[in-house]
Amino acid sequence: MTKTKFVYVTYIASTPEKVFQAITEPAVTRQYWGMENVSDWKTGSPWRHIDGKTVRMVGEVIEHAPPRRLVISWAWPQEASDRTKRTRVAFDLERIDAMVKLTVTHDELEPGSDMERGITEGWPRVLSSLKSFLETGKALDTWAGKR
Amino acid sequence: MHIIPRITDTDKAFKALADPSRRKLLDLLHASNGQTLGELAAHLDMTRQAVTQHLALLEEANLVATSWRGREKLHFLNPVPLYEIYERWIAKFERSRLKSLHDLKKRLEGGR
Numbered sequence: 001m002t003k004t005k006f007v008y009v010t011y012i013a014s015t016p017e018k019v020f021q022a023i024t025e026p027a028v029t030r031q032y033w034g035m036e037n038v039s040d041w042k043t044g045s046p047w048r049h050i051d052g053k054t055v056r057m058v059g060e061v062i063e064h065a066p067p068r069r070l071v072i073s074w075a076w077p078q079e080a081s082d083r084t085k086r087t088r089v090a091f092d093l094e095r096i097d098a099m100v101k102l103t104v105t106h107d108e109l110e111p112g113s114d115m116e117r118g119i120t121e122g123w124p125r126v127l128s129s130l131k132s133f134l135e136t137g138k139a140l141d142t143w144a145g146k147r
Numbered sequence: 148m149h150i151i152p153r154i155t156d157t158d159k160a161f162k163a164l165a166d167p168s169r170r171k172l173l174d175l176l177h178a179s180n181g182q183t184l185g186e187l188a189a190h191l192d193m194t195r196q197a198v199t200q201h202l203a204l205l206e207e208a209n210l211v212a213t214s215w216r217g218r219e220k221l222h223f224l225n226p227v228p229l230y231e232i233y234e235r236w237i238a239k240f241e242r243s244r245l246k247s248l249h250d251l252k253k254r255l256e257g258g259r
Contacts, residue, residue: 005181007212007223011156105214124230131231140234 005107006120010127012100014134016067016093019100022130023070023091026050032133033126034142047072059086068093074106076115087115102127121146156209157235160228163208168193169201173210176224183219 012019022028026036035056039047041064049057058080059073070091079085092103104123109116129140163169168191175190176182188198202222205211212225 005214005223007181007214007225008227009209009212009225010227011209103212120226124226127227128230128234144238 002111003107004109004111004116005105006109006123008104008106008123008127010102010131011096012102012131012134013098014100016095016100018134019093019102019130020067020070020091022134024066032129032139032142041070059089062088063090085110085115087119102130156228157232159208160210160232163205163210166201168197169205172198172201172205173224176211176222180223181214181221183221187222 022032024037024039024041026038029035029037034051036050037047038050039045039061041047041061043061043064045061047059047061048055055077057074058077059075061070061072063069063071072089074087074089075082075085087106087108090103090105090107092105094101094103104127106119106123109119125140125142129142133139164173171191172187175187184195184198184202187202188195191198202211206213209228210225212223214221214223
């Protein structure tokens, strides 16, 4: 079956280092994402996406090249052992003048799956909140209407 | 002294959305994400060159993101700026409308 892919782009008035840190530092992700991304970020290491005490998403670090690129696998804990359910997220950071172009590519998705629905709703919220948080110090109500 | 407002990303997004052909392109990408210029042009009654120009404007407004698959340039709907418009222009006014209804209710109930 053909897997689908989504590409999200946001331009943030910040530095690649700060944006990279905002993706990989649990104390920072909590503030604009509402979740913590926890890992030692070594290639091959596991990472977990934690909401309070609940593990919402799990995966592995596929590529870690700060502050330019981070690639992780992304799956629900209950489906993590099924390789066909494993999706992939790449964060690419590029400095453009005083901005950072952040591209999030989420692929290996099953068309019409709950995962596809979830991430297409989630990324615009998370990335808008990240931009607002880094530019103004104020995150958005990221999951407004969803909880 | 005249203050010239800086053209913001939101201005670009609204400008890009003002054209029906460009909205159609976004609808086509929403229906099937990651299409080539040729695939998109097949759905539109205009020259490839015109479609290219519309896509360039959408990309400039960050409503379309592109990615290469070999030698093919694929176009993806990027809804992040749309979400920012929603947050800035819709959610805010919804909240204030709900608050006025709430205030009206309190006033009417208090007046009894």
